[in-house]
Amino acid sequence: MLIEHQPYYKAMDKEVEVFAHCFKNNLSVLLKGPTGTGKTRFVEYMAHQLGVPLITVACHEETSATDLTGRYILKGAETVWQDGPLTRAVREGCIIYLDEIAEARPDVIVAIHSLTDHRRQLFLDKVPEEINATDSFMLVASYNPGYQKGFKELKPSTRQRFVSIAFDYPATKAEQEIVEQESGIDTSDSKKLVKIASKIRNLNELGLMETVSTRLIVDTAKLIKSGLPKRLSVEVGMIQPLSDDEETLTALKDLADLMI
Amino acid sequence: MELDQVLFKKLLVFLKKWREKPSKGEIPKTIHLTDINSRLTFIARALTGENIDIVAAENEGGWKNITFYLPSSFSLLPSLEENLHFYIFRVVYLCIQKEENLNWKLQRANQSIQDSRKKAEEAAPIILNKIALEYPSLMEFYLSIKPHFSNEQNPSFWIYGKFMTERDVLENGHGDFNDQNNLKKDSLHPSTELKSKPVEEVEVISVDKKTQEDFVMTHNFEKVETIEEFTGVWRGFDGDDSLKEDADALNEVNLKHLVRTDEAAHSIYQADFRDLANIAESADTEEDRCVTYKEWDFSQKKYKSNYCKVFLKNIGGGSLDYAKKCLAENAKNLNALRRKFAQIHQKRRMVKKLPDGESIDLDSLVEWYADLKSGRTPSDDIYLSKRKKEADLAILFLMDLSLSTDSYADGNRILDVEKQAVILFGEVLSEYDVDFAVGGFYSKTRNNCAYHLLKKFGENWESGKRRLSVVEPQGYTRIGPALRHSQSLIEQHDARQKWIILLSDGKPNDYDKYEGRYGIADVKQALREMHERHISTYAIAIESIARFYLPQMFGQNHYNILSHPDMMVSSLASFYRRINFS
Numbered sequence: 001m002l003i004e005h006q007p008y009y010k011a012m013d014k015e016v017e018v019f020a021h022c023f024k025n026n027l028s029v030l031l032k033g034p035t036g037t038g039k040t041r042f043v044e045y046m047a048h049q050l051g052v053p054l055i056t057v058a059c060h061e062e063t064s065a066t067d068l069t070g071r072y073i074l075k076g077a078e079t080v081w082q083d084g085p086l087t088r089a090v091r092e093g094c095i096i097y098l099d100e101i102a103e104a105r106p107d108v109i110v111a112i113h114s115l116t117d118h119r120r121q122l123f124l125d126k127v128p129e130e131i132n133a134t135d136s137f138m139l140v141a142s143y144n145p146g147y148q149k150g151f152k153e154l155k156p157s158t159r160q161r162f163v164s165i166a167f168d169y170p171a172t173k174a175e176q177e178i179v180e181q182e183s184g185i186d187t188s189d190s191k192k193l194v195k196i197a198s199k200i201r202n203l204n205e206l207g208l209m210e211t212v213s214t215r216l217i218v219d220t221a222k223l224i225k226s227g228l229p230k231r232l233s234v235e236v237g238m239i240q241p242l243s244d245d246e247e248t249l250t251a252l253k254d255l256a257d258l259m260i
Numbered sequence: 261m262e263l264d265q266v267l268f269k270k271l272l273v274f275l276k277k278w279r280e281k282p283s284k285g286e287i288p289k290t291i292h293l294t295d296i297n298s299r300l301t302f303i304a305r306a307l308t309g310e311n312i313d314i315v316a317a318e319n320e321g322g323w324k325n326i327t328f329y330l331p332s333s334f335s336l337l338p339s340l341e342e343n344l345h346f347y348i349f350r351v352v353y354l355c356i357q358k359e360e361n362l363n364w365k366l367q368r369a370n371q372s373i374q375d376s377r378k379k380a381e382e383a384a385p386i387i388l389n390k391i392a393l394e395y396p397s398l399m400e401f402y403l404s405i406k407p408h409f410s411n412e413q414n415p416s417f418w419i420y421g422k423f424m425t426e427r428d429v430l431e432n433g434h435g436d437f438n439d440q441n442n443l444k445k446d447s448l449h450p451s452t453e454l455k456s457k458p459v460e461e462v463e464v465i466s467v468d469k470k471t472q473e474d475f476v477m478t479h480n481f482e483k484v485e486t487i488e489e490f491t492g493v494w495r496g497f498d499g500d501d502s503l504k505e506d507a508d509a510l511n512e513v514n515l516k517h518l519v520r521t522d523e524a525a526h527s528i529y530q531a532d533f534r535d536l537a538n539i540a541e542s543a544d545t546e547e548d549r550c551v552t553y554k555e556w557d558f559s560q561k562k563y564k565s566n567y568c569k570v571f572l573k574n575i576g577g578g579s580l581d582y583a584k585k586c587l588a589e590n591a592k593n594l595n596a597l598r599r600k601f602a603q604i605h606q607k608r609r610m611v612k613k614l615p616d617g618e619s620i621d622l623d624s625l626v627e628w629y630a631d632l633k634s635g636r637t638p639s640d641d642i643y644l645s646k647r648k649k650e651a652d653l654a655i656l657f658l659m660d661l662s663l664s665t666d667s668y669a670d671g672n673r674i675l676d677v678e679k680q681a682v683i684l685f686g687e688v689l690s691e692y693d694v695d696f697a698v699g700g701f702y703s704k705t706r707n708n709c710a711y712h713l714l715k716k717f718g719e720n721w722e723s724g725k726r727r728l729s730v731v732e733p734q735g736y737t738r739i740g741p742a743l744r745h746s747q748s749l750i751e752q753h754d755a756r757q758k759w760i761i762l763l764s765d766g767k768p769n770d771y772d773k774y775e776g777r778y779g780i781a782d783v784k785q786a787l788r789e790m791h792e793r794h795i796s797t798y799a800i801a802i803e804s805i806a807r808f809y810l811p812q813m814f815g816q817n818h819y820n821i822l823s824h825p826d827m828m829v830s831s832l833a834s835f836y837r838r839i840n841f842s
Contacts, residue, residue: 064645066618074642077629079620105646126619195394202309203302251302254348258303258395 002053009038009045010178015165019046022163028116028139030101030159033167036213038178039142042167043097052136053094055085059104065111068098069124081127090115090122093134101141102154109158115139116161172198175214183221189230192260193217196234199255200242212238230260290335291343300351304328307355314351320417322380322424323354323363329424336414337405345401352398354421356387364425376422384420553744555706558781568706568741575712575727582729586683593829597688600833605692610646617643653839654717654755655689655696657682658746659731660764661712662702666733667765674802675733678763681800681828683725685836690721697749698724701742702735705772709741717753736770740782743797747790758795759839766801766809766821783813798835800828 019042022029031039040056047054057068070084089096101108114121120133141162143154170178172194179190197212220237224230239252293300293316304312314328321329330350337343357363362383364371392399402419409416555567587594612621621644631638659682665675682698689696697717703709712731715724743760750758768779787797799810799819810819820831 064618071618072620074620074625074628077632079625199306202306247298248302251299254299255303255306258348258352258398 001055002051003044003048006048007041007044008181009041010170010174010181012167012170012174015042016046016049018163018165020050023050023052023138026120026135026138028141028162030154030162030164031140031142031167032145032164033142034144034169034213035210036215037167037169038214039167040097040099043095043140043142047095050095052138053092054097055089055094056097056099057085058099059101059108061103061105063104063108065105065107068108069111069122072126086111086115087122087124087131090131090133090137093136095136095138095140098139098141100144102143109155112139112141113158113161169197169201169214175217178214179217179221182218183225185221185225189224189260190221193221193224193234193238196238196256196259199259200238200252210242212242216241231257234260289338289340289343290333291340291347292333293330293347294332296344296347300328300330300347303348304351304355307352308358320377320421321350322376322421323358324424328354329421331418334418336418337408342405346405349398349401349405350419350421352391352395353387353419356390357383357421360386360390362386362423364423371423371425373422376424377417377420379423380420381416383423551745551748553741555740556782556785558778558785568709568738570709570711570741570745572745573710573712575714575730578726578728578730580722580725580729582679583683583725586680587687590680590684593826594684594687597684597829597833598691600829601688601692601836604833604837610644612644613639613641614643614645615641617645619644652756653694653759654750654753654757655694655759655761655839656717656746656750657685657696657698658742658760658762659698659700659714660702660737660739660762661700661710661731661733662735662737662764663733664737664765664767669802672802674765675731677802677822677828679728679731681763681832683728684829685832686715686721686724695753695755698728699742699746699749700731701738701745702733703738703741703770703774704735705770706738706741706774709738710735711742711745713749717749736774737764737768738770738774739764739768739779740774740786743783743786743790747786747793747795750795751793757839760790760795760797761835762797762799764799764801766799768809768813780809780812787813796839798839800831800835 019029021027023046031042033039043056044054057063066084068084068086070082070087072079073082074080083091086096088094098104098108098112111122114123115133115137116139120137122131122133123129124131169175175194175197176187176190179185179193180187183190185193194217197217200212203211216238220233223233223237234256235253239249239256242252243249293314297314301312301314304314310326312326312328314330316332317329319331321331323329328351330347334343334346337346360383364376364379388399388402391402406419408414409419549572551570551572552566553568553570554563554565556562557564611617613624614621621642624639624642624644628638628640628642659675659678661675665673665678667674669677686696686698695717696715697719698714700712700714701710712727714727714731715721739762743762746760750760768783769775770779774782790797797814797818799814801810801819801821810821820835822828822831
């Protein structure tokens with residue numbers, strides 16, 4: 001689908017230029033970084049800037065090549081081929097965004113191989129048909145190296161096929177600005193929220209599965225903006241999502257209460 | 261003791277108890293550091309970004325390196341809530357004090373406690389300014405409690421603490437005795453353990469043999485047993501167990517000086533510099549069942565039947581704290597292991613008749629069509645897909661509990677590393693629903709081989725973790741009978757793949773000839789018996805001495821020697837990958 005309104009995105013580095021040049025040169029892009037650092041938002045922003053429709057597929061551990069390329073379905077007494085999102089993107093010249101590609105089954109990686117090199121072709125073995133990608137087709141994938149729920153890593157041979165852009169939590173100042181922009185809360189509050197987040201990020205060693213992402217801060221800020229008490233907002237927006245352990249939660253709450 | 265001494269002691273103990281008993285109103289407002297330690301540690305680590313430990317102080321406390329000292333309990337403020345808040349305030353205060361690096365800079369021989377307190381109070385405005393700026397709510401709290409600490413009874417050092425010196429003699433572990441072997445030789449176990457009052461600074465004094473020899477006999481005429489603080493007089497050392505009687509006296513001693521001796525300890529007065537110890541509860545032994553096993557005599561090339569008696573011991577008690585602590589300390593390793601496991605558990609098998617899948621299943625499609633033609637409602641489940649495969653696997657961990665595991669490799673006690681390995685691996689296995697058991701063994705000749713079944717197959721892992729916390733090193737390492745008993749246990753399991761994993765220091769020995777070639781040959785024979793029954797084996801050893809024994813017994817690629825406990829995760833994972841794919 002075509003992105004009509006320009007999404008808010010604050011460039012951290014030269015990622016916008018890098019992406020534009022990759023698009024021009026038909027190169028595939030891999031966005032890597034922890035969850036909630038703006039990878040998806042960046043792709044939407046770029047699709048809008050370039051004026052190309054965007055198809056997003058959120059990969060999970062049962063996502064197979066069939067889900068992307070297409071399958072036969074039954075229609076009356078006949079079997080009919082139905083294109084999957086990847087095939088559609090190749091035919092129509094869209095940006096396809098495979099979110100969390102490392103989560104998907106290995107055959108997905110095999111399916112996209114021929115699209116990520118000079119051939120730019122998709123081979124549908126079941127039809128069988130060979131489709132050449134239109135010029136504006138671009139493959140973008142995201143991948144979270146430290147993502148501890150899936151515990152999966154991308155093979156080096158796959159990674160070599162992508163230009164990689166690293167995402168991380170923005171610096172304090174920039175993160176504050178993003179929080180203010182996205183939620184509309186005032187500077188003193190955004191400052192506090194970002195500070196709590198940075199302190200919690202110190203606790204990685206304690207075995208927290210995930211830490212506070214920019215997205216969590218923005219969500220919390222939105223709750224505060226719409227009138228929920230601050231401490232409650234922080235608790236439900238930033239702390240509860242991180243852990244289920246009673247002790248950890250109490251300590252995190254103590255920590256947050258100190259600062260807001 | 262004479263009668264009058266006994267009476268005097270009884271009276272003293274009574275008086276002391278009576279004096280210590282708090283008045284009724286006091287109980288509910290006291291906060292004990294031990295109850296909230298983990299909570300405070302969390303805050304300190306988050307605020308500083310360093311691995312801060314929090315331990316009890318002698319009095320008001322302060323900070324030193326990455327250790328925060330806080331009062332062991334606090335009740336000076338009127339309510340429980342406020343006393344709890346006081347601790348949080350102190351932690352934040354110390355975090356900022358540390359950030360500003362406000363402490364004694366140089367080692368000075370005789371800074372008095374008054375100096376240290378004065379210095380701390382002088383530094384307070386800098387810290388309070390920062391608190392006001394960054395934690396306004398905490399500043400309000402400070403202002404509200406400040407009036408409480410202005411009189412003689414509640415002096416202000418409770419708020420500001422004291423300056424401490426960066427020097428820390430015992431920073432690298434408190435268990436370094438001069439001679440490990442000397443301790444190992446003695447098979448007697450400490451039978452009494454007590455915990456000391458907190459100490460913040462310890463001075464190690466080297467033993468002055470000369471003066472000890474010249475020691476002039478002195479008699480101390482006192483009515484109760486006493487223990488002296490070090491006053492410069494050298495006495496003879498002995499290792500008799502008299503700790504229980506000395507308990508009261510010990511609590512009065514200030515443990516400021518420390519001597520290391522080679523004598524084996526018969527009682528332990530626990531005076532850890534850091535609060536890391538975990539006292540195991542003593543094991544109850546119920547009536548033990550006994551099984552006999554054969555043993556292989558390599559020189560005769562035949563079995564000695566019914567040669568070894570294996571006693572099956574039951575352990576009760578134990579708490580989950582040990583495992584919890586172990587899991588918390590190894591949170592990072594545990595996550596790494598989980599990640600590796602997830603990778604391994606990617607194997608799939610074909611599943612038919614699904615409502616949705618990669619391709620159409622022809623058989624189901626034919627049925628579907630036939631149903632349609634014959635006027636019946638066909639099932640829409642006509643796809644096939646590859647789904648994840650469950651492991652058909654049973655694992656038995658066999659832990660060496662002999663005394664040699666009481667020794668240290670790289671500063672880690674071998675038995676603790678074994679326990680850690682089993683706890684981490686067990687945790688992940690139980691998450692993945694793989695059935696496993698844990699056994700432990702030690703021996704004192706062929707007539708007395710002990711086998712603890714710490715976790716049975718199919719049993720709840722929680723109870724296994726409890727029992728694991730209790731086992732302590734004892735006896736020798738007669739591996740053969742332990743392996744044979746493990747085999748009899750795992751044989752009853754109906755999994756397709758069966759594995760026995762031996763965790764030990766790798767050297768078979770017992771004091772009735774079970775050594776050298778004899779021992780190795782018996783273990784080899786036991787392994788051969790298992791392989792005939794399609795039970796696979798693997799050995800993991802922590803000490804380098806194993807390099808000489810494991811290859812002989814287990815053969816190439818069937819063992820792993822960890823030169824450092826940190827290698828455990830990768831080694832366990834690579835092993836697991838192998839068994840899952842074999």
